[in-house]
Amino acid sequence: MKLGISFALVMALSACVEEGAVEPLPDLESTSESIIGGIEDSSSPSVVLSRHGAGECTGTLIGRRVILTAAHCIVDDIEAGGNSATIFFGDGGAAGFDSNQRVQHLAMHRYFDLAQVQQYDIGMMRLREDAPAEIPVMPFNLEPLPESTMGATVRTVGFGVTNGETQTGAGTKRSAFFTVNSLTSVHIGLGDETKNICQGDSGGPTLMDIGGTETVVAVSSFGSNFCMNESKVVRTDAYRDWMIEVYDAWDGPCQFDGECVTEGCRTPDPDCDSCGFDGFCATGCDKLDLDCPIVGFATDLCSNNDGCESRVCVEGLDDPRVKYCSESCETAGDCPAPLSICEDGACYVSGPSPGAQGDDCTAGSDCRSGACDPDHSICIEQCGDGLPECPDPYSCVKVGGVKACSIGSEGGCAVAAAGRTGAAGFAWLLAAFAALVAVRRRRR
Secondary structure, rough: OOEEEOOOOOOOOOOOOOOOOOOOOOOOOOOOOOOOOOOEEOOOOOEEEEEEEEEEHHHHHHHHOOOOOHHHHHHHHHHHHOEEEEEEEEHHHHHEEEEEEEEEEEOOOOOOOOOOOOOOOOOOEEOOOOOOOOOOOOEEOOOOOHHHHHOOOEEEEEEOOOOOOOOEEOOOOOEEEOOEEOOOOEEEEEOOOOOOOOOOOOOOOEEEOOEEEEEEEEEEOOOOOOHOEEEEEEOHHHHHHHHHHHHHHOOOOOOOOOOOOOOOOOOOOOOOOOOOOOOOOOOOOOOOOOOOOOEEEEOEEEEOOHHHHOOOOOEEEOOOOEEEEEEOOOOOOOOOOOOOEEOOEEEOOOOOOOOOOOOOOOOOHHHHOEEEEEEOOOEEOOOOOOOOOOOOOOOEEEOOOEEEEEEEEOOOOOOOEOOOEHHHHHHHHHHHOOOOOOOOOOOO
């Protein structure tokens, strides 16, 4: 958790430091106490303290200019369009810090939401220049952790408080060994009332021996009030694709540096590919451009591929006038619910297409036609007078004074349309919805 803020992770930002300026080394409290149940650590030079306005976190040097941390440590700066972050190298406490550097760029997982901090809490910071040469870069894991991780011994490092209730003891680098209590696809659970991570340790590494090398496998994220119960650290392998693209854009031979490199790249060099992570949102990309805003998820309506996070927008199998966001597939097993059919390399729903005739609705805005039958809570299309016949099992009946494809005999209540009701509303909506209705978006 970030030090200097409430457990709800709200912090006040200080003014940004002048461009190119370096902050003075912080005068932090010296204490002989340890990270809750741990010891002072002078053997982890790659672990750094990061200051963000009025708050402080922990991070790990994973590239000459790349710091791995938690998204909640940097979200305020990112959303404010600023950058108050400074990185401090050294052990802190009585030993102090050796040097510090300003941060140039910040990146957090695109789906991170401060109100839902348990998910996607991972971020990176890019330094303005290389870290001191004597500080080694820590390897980080991108491969799925084995089941044997449950019950394994791991080590965490951080600059956090040593007493969760009094919020004291921060500013000294400490480490502790833990036995993994729980393991999910996203988190590792560790700690208890006698030994734990706490405020200020956020963003710090959880390290595990992989092939004889101590490797970052997770980032400290969140825990209980006063750090008394199990805490959660975010697995790096859970966000493999995001980490690779951001890291490669910031470090290595194929980074975004003004030079296009076409060989030996794990991901396309952003200098060669406008769809890469370069700070600009490109359209018409076959893959997601991380620089673009969040758009539609599976079954959200779309007008083209740019309207979908998957960059796959398909026409409904039952109504080609309806387009919705899908996923690429080879078999039906590749399709996430509620998509369940794989056809021509794309996933489709097995029932009515979103917003098409017969799809569930609560208001006219849920439907392609702009009309929802409130008696049956389904989208309806106008029928009769030379219009196409109704598909099974629907009949052309009067609904609110107009003929529409619905269930049952003629009669029923008025049509629930988008802003209007009855026959006039349906007729007006048929004209207004000659083109696809505006894309409905769900933000995660």
